[in-house]
Amino acid sequence: AKAKGRNTYHFYSQELNAAANERLFIENELRVAIKAKQFIIYYQPQVDSRTQQVVGYEALIRWFHPTEGMIPPTKFIPIAEATGLIVELGAWVLQEACEFAARLAMQGRENNISINLSARQFKDAKLVPLLASIIKKTKVPAKCLHLELTESMLMGNVEAAISQLHQLKTLGVSISIDDFGTGYSSLSYLKRFPVDILKVDRSFVKDIPDDPNDMEITAAIIAMAQKLKLNVVAEGVETIEQVEFLQNNNCFIVQGYYYSAPIPESELSNLFEKLNER
Numbered sequence: 001a002k003a004k005g006r007n008t009y010h011f012y013s014q015e016l017n018a019a020a021n022e023r024l025f026i027e028n029e030l031r032v033a034i035k036a037k038q039f040i041i042y043y044q045p046q047v048d049s050r051t052q053q054v055v056g057y058e059a060l061i062r063w064f065h066p067t068e069g070m071i072p073p074t075k076f077i078p079i080a081e082a083t084g085l086i087v088e089l090g091a092w093v094l095q096e097a098c099e100f101a102a103r104l105a106m107q108g109r110e111n112n113i114s115i116n117l118s119a120r121q122f123k124d125a126k127l128v129p130l131l132a133s134i135i136k137k138t139k140v141p142a143k144c145l146h147l148e149l150t151e152s153m154l155m156g157n158v159e160a161a162i163s164q165l166h167q168l169k170t171l172g173v174s175i176s177i178d179d180f181g182t183g184y185s186s187l188s189y190l191k192r193f194p195v196d197i198l199k200v201d202r203s204f205v206k207d208i209p210d211d212p213n214d215m216e217i218t219a220a221i222i223a224m225a226q227k228l229k230l231n232v233v234a235e236g237v238e239t240i241e242q243v244e245f246l247q248n249n250n251c252f253i254v255q256g257y258y259y260s261a262p263i264p265e266s267e268l269s270n271l272f273e274k275l276n277e278r
């Protein structure tokens, strides 16, 4: 039994080592990657399902590592957050996404751009002056910018969060609650926060029309958003059945593989062609 115990321990410690090594590797490589510009932003369209028109895009960061290939954001964003590297990386995302939005506005496409904020970025006292200066420099219409936050980012220090939201809104941007329904916020809190948009999480959308519970929850979130006069966007929409269910429940702005995966700016013209053909 003793030998077995030792083997088991050995096994776990190897696994822990592998995880710790990967973390360390990513942390080190992140520092290099920021300097070497290994990141690019992909944009995923948000489409009005009634007209097939693109109404906005979500900016989603991609890391193309020279030897490891694509490292997904779910792997490196939490490490960037824990190490504080997210502040520099997040500032880069804001700058890039605003330049993109400004280019679109110049082409007469005044689309919304949704940008994910991390917890640390949101709490940072420099966020508001940084965003103000980026808006000024890039000349992006502030009303085009939607900042995506999660419920948990608002729930820690509620008063501080409300104050930060008001300062952001003074710049003219909109606030979106990402992954809505997966956190622990209550409706009474939601009413206190100056937010504009709810994003129905993919976990509720993905099993429509097979899971009646998910359909109830999705319909309830949409109805509640309407009562609170919030806009609602459904994410992770992959099928026509899901588009139709959402339409029948008064949610018309959808984002997901049904219309398009996140794509680089260079593929936008192909996207427009594809949407025209539908």
Ligand code: C2E
Pocket: 044, 059, 060, 061, 072, 073, 074, 077, 090, 093, 116, 117, 118, 178, 179, 202, 235, 236, 237, 238, 255, 256, 257, 258, 261, 262
């Ligand atoms: P998120 O904000 O919830 O982004 C939506 C994720 O769902 C994206 O994954 C997107 O590619 C994926 N997705 C979109 N449509 C579909 C669909 O129809 N089916 C499926 N299965 N997936 C779909 P991605 O790009 O890997 O990003 C993962 C997460 O990483 C994001 O989740 C967000 O939390 C974080 N993230 C990405 N970019 C940034 C960034 O610039 N800053 C920060 N702070 N976080 C980011």
Ligand code: CA
Pocket: 058, 116, 148, 178
């Ligand atoms: Ca998001």
Ligand code: CA
Pocket: 178, 179, 199, 201, 202, 235
């Ligand atoms: Ca989301």
Ligand code: CA
Pocket: 179
């Ligand atoms: Ca998510």
